[in-house]
Amino acid sequence: MKLFLYVLTQVCITLVSVCGIYILTGLTGMFSLGSAAFMAIGAYVSGLLVLKAGLNMYAAFAAAIIFSVGIGYVIGFPIVRLRRDYISLVTLGFGESIAQLILLLSQFTGGAFGLIGVPRRVNVWFTLISAVIVIAITAFFKTSKFGRQCIAVKSDELAAQAMGINASRVKMTAFLMSCALTSFAGCLYAFYVGYVGPTDFGWKKSADWVIMVFFGGVNSLTGSIFGGAFLTFLPQYMQALNKYRYIVYAVLVLIILNFKPNGVFGEWELSPRNLKRLFSPKKNRREDV
């Protein structure tokens, strides 16, 4: 049971960042390989604020998120102006630089040893509630004017501009949302594990989140959440075949990408309307959205 709770916590923390990536990549089609760096910023800043400055945990979380959004704003400027395929490169470079900064500021961050002794004040219920709140926020974001504008910019940026949508501001909002959520995930991680290692936030971790969104369903929040939960559970429960773990993981994702390209859930969204539609009698059901 304890193991299930531990893995559940990990799933909740991953879902918080997967929601951020869903807004950035799922809704707005921007591809970042550096989002894990914002998780690192969130973890280190909140940890240090509590350890060195004695702030209470919630104030430290808020400060860490605001700090990450600030950095996101600075790095966001080039991102919203550049062509789509450069975004992954700029964020990749940014992620590597943050990893170096963490090592260089070793007197604060503990350098290669990582940040030790962060008080473990976050339990599984805290992460569960945070995940539910973040999912709700993302769902509201998607159905709001911001969500629509993101999808419009993703589908056709020029036409969106012609309809009066400020594409740069929309991309910036989506990017800052993803920075905020991934750094919140970082805070949760730091205060659950009690230790933040410098090398756990490379570009492979950002790529994993994107794979989770695609696996579940790039246009559907429900799909991304399923993708995040399933692909986090899988490795932990495959301890037995540990050598083959990565192979099974990769084969599974490849199958989904090849045969069900828009993910296990496709466009389907868990909404009361769709549920009613799914289980209503066959005859009056038109092809659902």
Added chain:
Amino acid sequence: MKKYLAMFLAAVCLFACFGVTAFADDPIVIGILQDTTGGTATLGKSVQKGVEDAIADINAAGGIGGKEVQFIEYDTAANVDTAIAAYIKAVTVDEVDFIIAPPIANIVNGLKAMTASFDVPMITLAVDPACYKDENGNIYSSLFCAQPSTTVQGTIMAEFALQNGFKNFGVFYTKDNSYSVALLNPFIDTVREKGGALEEANIIGYNSTETDISTLIKPLIDAGVDAIYCPNYTAPLVLIKKTCDQLGYTGAIITGLDGAPAFNTQVGADCSNVYYINNIDVYEEATEKMIEERCAEVGAPNKYFLGYDSMQMAAKIMEEVGTDAAAITEKLSSYSYEGMTGVISIDPETHMPVDGTPMFMYKYDNTTPVMLQKYPAE
């Protein structure tokens, strides 16, 4: 129809995840948590084999107090999250009596916060003293180390280098590797105390992802140092040695445990200028026999023997006090055990071997290891 298929597929996958593993009956169970995949798997696999062979020998000699000893292997995959999941599975689902944990400081730092809430005794081989203390310095009760700390190793290497007439030192270490950083200060402080020359400019750190070793190490060679201290893993060490040869560096290269054999064959060139430290005296007759018989494809023989001794020490203690966790930890905190790597006596303050634990300095004659000195000298 397609939608039902997707829902069914999702449900099956989620259900498959909750399968519960079978529960072993009541023999003594040892949890072997090691990195068998990822960057440090060579070390992890060597420790794992050492512990397995020790358990085989113990069972051959009648087990512990007549009870058969079994083991369960967990792969920590050089990643903190996986290590924690494996640890919790070991202590809760499989309820192991004793854990042998990886020799990697990052992993132990990640695990130690968890050990406070479970009191299963755990021996690890991470040599960085910080791994055994929480942030205000008090020791985790059920966490122990069976290998001399980096302070011990760093000091011995510095004393050895000074005694052998090296004067002007350079340091080339891996910044993002906590093992390497932990071995840094003991060496530097001892050299500076005992009159060796080591300017700040000659201490160069680089990243394990960086590949242009020639550009990085050139300042040291230009500074004309007569010995470069390289506390890095074996793979980068081979590269550093080759680059130094190419750049025409003839001074000494002093490495940590990772300069031990298999390094010489992988360099495939004259290693006479390489000095390294080791926990075992390979020419001591029992050790030599064991290396031939069992360590054919073991990547790091010294880690094999450390794993072997840790398991034997744990077995001796459980022989005396049974499998009650509190009794084991209490006994272990001041226990002393004579094994293949010499006498391991745990210091209650640091839960690490006291400073007197023996270590051996080696040199290569072309590519064959030559044992030079035993520390502390008899």
Added chain:
Amino acid sequence: MSLQILLNGISTGAVYSLIAIGFALVFNILKFSNFSHGATMTASAFIAYFLVASKGWGLAPTLLCSALSGAIIGLIGEFIGFRRILLNHSAPTYFFVSSITLGTLYEGLVTLKTGTNFYVYPNFFDVATVKIFDAVVSKENIIILAISAVALIILAFIIQKTSIGRQIRAVSFDRDTAKLMGINSTLIIQVVFAISGFFGGLAGCFLGIKFTLTSTLGSLVVKGFIASVIGGLGSLTGAVIGAMLLGIMEALFLSLWGSGWATIASFALMLVFLLVRPQGIAGSNVQEKA
């Protein structure tokens, strides 16, 4: 900036250019950066090590074996990872995700066989280095330079002058129209993946020789990605120039500020470069019309 640092930069740049060529080829035709290229390099380097190098044959057979296995892996990769996505006309980001997953799959298979201990190629030359004034260059680097130069010339010739080259350019402009014009797009895409895999094999083998052969060697593919972007996505000559620039720049920064600041400086420079000239050195900037 001593001669040695310059030579180090050029030799790093040469390896990056082999990676970048493989990258630019695939980007040229499918408009996405193929991140499984890194794992193709590692896998073919390991295959060459086990089949040829450990038996003591010379450098040339090892390189050939590595290049050919790279080509084969490229073909397999195209079939498993990208064929169906191509047919479904999905968004480029799908290619990206499937290329990363493909990379994880290859890396998993490689670590399955080799575990994670590292291997070292035998020394192919008795005297490994050549002295130029006071600087030292290893023979491998010279060969890498020669091969990437020759490869670039041959490739440029194929792409510009031969009918296969014309078809490749046609498919890279518009896959579907090329199909309507009677070009077998799928075959052409396979050819491109084979050539890209060929270069990946070469790059992987040289990486194994220059550095030790570990299963995580593939992560250097990121350098090829940066080089091909600086050079202008899709253009081969741009990729090689970008790679050389990146190699020399890294060596310069490393020698000036040491490893930490060097990464940050190269990121900052890349950022400025992209803002000033978004289409890269040799790329073309097509104005999107309504």
Added chain:
Amino acid sequence: MALLEIRHIYKNFGGLRAIDDFSLEANAGEIHGIIGPNGAGKTTIFNTITGVYHPDQGEVWLDGNNITKLPQYKITHMGIGRTFQNIRIFKGLTVEENVMCAFDPQSKYSIIGGILPTPNRIREERRGRELTRQYLDVVGMLGYKDEKPENLSYGNQRKVEIARALICKPKVLLLDEPAAGLTPTEVSELTDLIRKISADFGFAILLIEHRLDLVMSISDTIHVQNFGKTIASGTAKEVQNDPAVIEAYLGAEE
């Protein structure tokens, strides 16, 4: 000072001169047709007005403001709505959401409203939905509001684009070949629709169209473009028998 004034704009791509000294004045309620052979620079004129790119020379004034150098989305806010030559509908959004997108810049709630159901948001979303339904009804597409636009017929997609342009509350509406690919019945439907919206909303309409019967029947003034130059402009009758126009279309008389 007319509602929309285009003063001598020039635009070239490399050596090609796409627009060579084009001027136009349009007031509320007027319909201006722009015709000419393919490649005459008609769509380039629309792109330059709406800010996809900026003219090399000359100025564009709307309702007394100089909008020449404004970014695209700002020009739309100033009151220019447009449709596209080849349909550019937002995939992944339903028909209703497509039109709502054009309304969103006017809806007043902040990011807080974006992530929480604040009263502001609920009120603005409802206002948006009502307005969208109203405009969809104008173009007769209300029944398809929950459909995916990609599944609709070509004509219906065109109507959604028009509804989307209308909701921008434009002062000037730019229609880029709205009748392209339509069946004759759909063309007459479209003609009535254009007349209706011009009458109901009273904004100026610029219309690019190859269907000369449609253009001639509803345009007040017509501008004929050829290789970027305006070779003639005036009422339908004047333009019809202008020799330069005939030559451009039917080739010179023997």
